[in-house]
Amino acid sequence: xxxxxxxxxxxxxxxxxxxxxxxxxxxxxxxxxxxxxxxxxxxxxxxxxxxxxxxxxxxxxxxxxxxxxxxxxxxxxxxxxxxxxxxxxxxxxxxxxxxxxxxxxxxxxxxxxxxxxx
Amino acid sequence: xxxxxxxxxxxxxxxxxxxxxxxxxxxxxxxxxxxxxxxxxxxxxxxxxxxxxxxxxxxxxxxxxxxxxxxxxxxxxxxxxxxxxxxxxxxxxxxxxxxxxxxxxxxxxxxx
Numbered sequence: 562x563x564x565x566x567x568x569x570x571x572x573x574x575x576x577x578x579x580x581x582x583x584x585x586x587x588x589x590x591x592x593x594x595x596x597x598x599x600x601x602x603x604x605x606x607x608x609x610x611x612x613x614x615x616x617x618x619x620x621x622x623x624x625x626x627x628x629x630x631x632x633x634x635x636x637x638x639x640x641x642x643x644x645x646x647x648x649x650x651x652x653x654x655x656x657x658x659x660x661x662x663x664x665x666x667x668x669x670x671x672x673x674x675x676x677x678x679x
Numbered sequence: 680x681x682x683x684x685x686x687x688x689x690x691x692x693x694x695x696x697x698x699x700x701x702x703x704x705x706x707x708x709x710x711x712x713x714x715x716x717x718x719x720x721x722x723x724x725x726x727x728x729x730x731x732x733x734x735x736x737x738x739x740x741x742x743x744x745x746x747x748x749x750x751x752x753x754x755x756x757x758x759x760x761x762x763x764x765x766x767x768x769x770x771x772x773x774x775x776x777x778x779x780x781x782x783x784x785x786x787x788x789x790x791x
Contacts, residue, residue, distance in 0.1 A: 596780075598782075605682065605768060605782055605783070605784055605785040606717070606725065606768050606770070606782040606785075607782060608770075608778060608779065608780040608781070608782065611779060611780075620779050622777065622778045622779075623776070623777040623778065656724070656725070663713070663730065663731065664711075664713035664715070664772040664780070665713070665715040665727060665730040665731070665770070666715070666717070666725070666727060666770070667727035667730070667736065668724075668726075668727070669724045669725050669726075670724070671724055672724065
């Protein structure tokens with residue numbers, strides 16, 4: 562069974578940093594693009610970042626570019642999102658999701674909540 | 680990059696058919712056949728319902744179908760059931776300076 566399990570969320574002050582992790586199992590992790598998508602409380606979905614299978618190509622939404630870094634460790638089957646200079650507007654549930662390179666997202670992890678507040 | 684435009688809400692009675700529209704531009708929906716649809720029940724994780732405009736993943740009911748015309752994609756739910764009550768989001772690949780993917784504004788489907 563394909564599983565994605567996020568961790569690392571929590572309460573952080575504005576300007577602070579946090580690293581999210583997404584542990585993958587049930588598929589050949591290194592052969593898939595992986596994404597982070599977030600959802601602010603009561604709001605819609607917003608794409609955040611993408612990384613290719615070997616980690617050589619990354620892309621970011623403008624709103625997080627320069628502050629967030631996506632990476633992966635294929636030996637550990639784990640995806641990461643390093644977040645810095647966090648703002649109140651980054652408060653959201655962060656989902657990791659898999660993409661077979663065809664620009665759709667399936668499945669999604671259960672999400673981890675990041676709250677940026679003083 | 681603005682979100683794709685969806686109606687805020689759509690409703691129907693059990694057994695009826697409803698259609699949710701998703702309007703973008705030639706830079707996203709109109710430019711690529713990479714439109715997908717996601718169902719999200721309250722407090723739950725999004726679930727892929729349609730990919731590449733009109734393809735259904737295994738396990739998704741054939742009551743769900745997708746199509747596209749120009750810059751507008753559509754999701755049709757036929758034979759509406761109580762379990763279909765949820766939020767639905769479209770998504771499209773795009774090549775703009777600000778993002779690679781754009782989601783729709785979301786549609787709340789209510790089964791009357």
